[in-house]
Amino acid sequence: MHVEYTELMSLMLDNEASPEQVRTVQAHLKTCPNCTATWRQWQSLDARLKAAPMLAPSPELVSGVLIRLEKRQRRRSMVGWLGGGLLASWGVMTGMIVCLLVVGAWWGRANPLQASVVLSASSHLLSSLLWPVRGMGIALASAGLSLEAGIGGLIVVCGLLLALWVVLAARPSILAQVRVRSH
Amino acid sequence: MESQELNWVERAKRGDQLAFGQLVEAYQRPVFNLAYRMLGSAAEAEDASQETFVRMYTKLNTFQPDRKLSSWILSIASHYCVDRLRRRRLNWLSLDDDPVAAVLPSRQAGPEESTLRREVRDDVQDWVAELEPGYRVPLVLRYWHGLSYDEIAEVMGISISAVKSRLHRARLQVAERAPFGSAVLTSLLSVG
Numbered sequence: 001m002h003v004e005y006t007e008l009m010s011l012m013l014d015n016e017a018s019p020e021q022v023r024t025v026q027a028h029l030k031t032c033p034n035c036t037a038t039w040r041q042w043q044s045l046d047a048r049l050k051a052a053p054m055l056a057p058s059p060e061l062v063s064g065v066l067i068r069l070e071k072r073q074r075r076r077s078m079v080g081w082l083g084g085g086l087l088a089s090w091g092v093m094t095g096m097i098v099c100l101l102v103v104g105a106w107w108g109r110a111n112p113l114q115a116s117v118v119l120s121a122s123s124h125l126l127s128s129l130l131w132p133v134r135g136m137g138i139a140l141a142s143a144g145l146s147l148e149a150g151i152g153g154l155i156v157v158c159g160l161l162l163a164l165w166v167v168l169a170a171r172p173s174i175l176a177q178v179r180v181r182s183h
Numbered sequence: 184m185e186s187q188e189l190n191w192v193e194r195a196k197r198g199d200q201l202a203f204g205q206l207v208e209a210y211q212r213p214v215f216n217l218a219y220r221m222l223g224s225a226a227e228a229e230d231a232s233q234e235t236f237v238r239m240y241t242k243l244n245t246f247q248p249d250r251k252l253s254s255w256i257l258s259i260a261s262h263y264c265v266d267r268l269r270r271r272r273l274n275w276l277s278l279d280d281d282p283v284a285a286v287l288p289s290r291q292a293g294p295e296e297s298t299l300r301r302e303v304r305d306d307v308q309d310w311v312a313e314l315e316p317g318y319r320v321p322l323v324l325r326y327w328h329g330l331s332y333d334e335i336a337e338v339m340g341i342s343i344s345a346v347k348s349r350l351h352r353a354r355l356q357v358a359e360r361a362p363f364g365s366a367v368l369t370s371l372l373s374v375g
Binding site: 006007010011013014016038041042045048049050052054055056057058061062064065066068069072 | 200203204207208211212215216219225228229232233234236237240241306307308322325326327332347350351354355357358361
């Protein structure tokens with residue numbers, strides 16, 4: 001079997017061969033019994049493949065699609081609401097931390113010892129809810145950074161990460177709402 | 184693209200599920216047949232077809248009207264079926280060292296298949312099922328959907344020369360598996 005001729009045979013079966021290519025194959029087949037046998041086999045295979053039936057889908061396919069689509073949209077909406085709720089709760093927590101820092105920094109200038117005690121107690125309270133902040137705060141304190149600067153930096157980083165997470169989670173529902181409102 | 188289908192697409196983009204349902208009805212047969220020839224099981228083909236249409240809906244805003252809708256939908260279907268075959272192969276390889284079995288279709292018929300008159304386990308499906316996914320797709324698109332080389336290239340995202348090459352390879356491999364002796368050949372030609 002000669003590959004260059006089987007390639008042309010493949011084109012012939014698809015009616016994609018040029019007249020010159022057809023003549024080339026026909027001339028070759030007159031002299032090559034192997035390629036002739038291959039061509040006959042391919043012709044019968046071609047007929048067999050063309051005769052294979054097209055199948056009918058189930059009558060429930062259309063309704064199945066709509067049900068599946070509805071479930072997926074409902075799931076995405078729930079994720080969006082969850083993301084929004086998390087954003088709100090984290091916003092409140094971040095606001096509380098910022099207020100504590102401002103008050104502590106202002107009051108701490110005159111009362112450094114008392115300020116340290118209050119901040120320490122506050123951080124212990126919040127650390128039960130903000131495990132990442134707590135861990136990073138310990139690391140920063142070990143590095144010798146001031147408590148205010150360290151916590152401020154932590155809040156910025158955590159806020160950015162949370163905002164990114166919420167945007168990614170809520171994007172489909174936001175897009176859907178924008179689409180509905182624009183139309 | 185027909186104006187009727189364009190109308191359905193535009194309405195579906197705006198959330199009109201009735202229009203989307205019309206699109207599904209119009210293309211369910213070609214999508215199902217592609218999925219069946221790729222996956223080898225009516226139940227899997229049904230599931231893959233549903234998933235294809237859901238993905239189509241979520242990607243409607245990316246559809247360009249100057250493109251053929253049928254090519255776009257079949258492209259989504261073929262890519263999903265190829266991914267599904269690859270996942271099936273990974274599952275098989277984790278349990279069995281035989282890589283050949285990994286691309287064979289599931290032969291377990293569930294109860295729903297026995298009620299479906301449409302499934303026919305013929306030799307053709309057995310030959311097609313043993314092809315690599317990259318060769319199976321162009322063969323299915325050529326023989327069951329009558330797509331041209333251009334259209335197959337558009338569906339698969341490959342060049343026309345790659346389509347020619349893959350069809351050639353597919354025919355070579357099918358010919359190796361098909362038990363065509365001279366007697367069988369003669370009887371087929373006389374029946375045809």
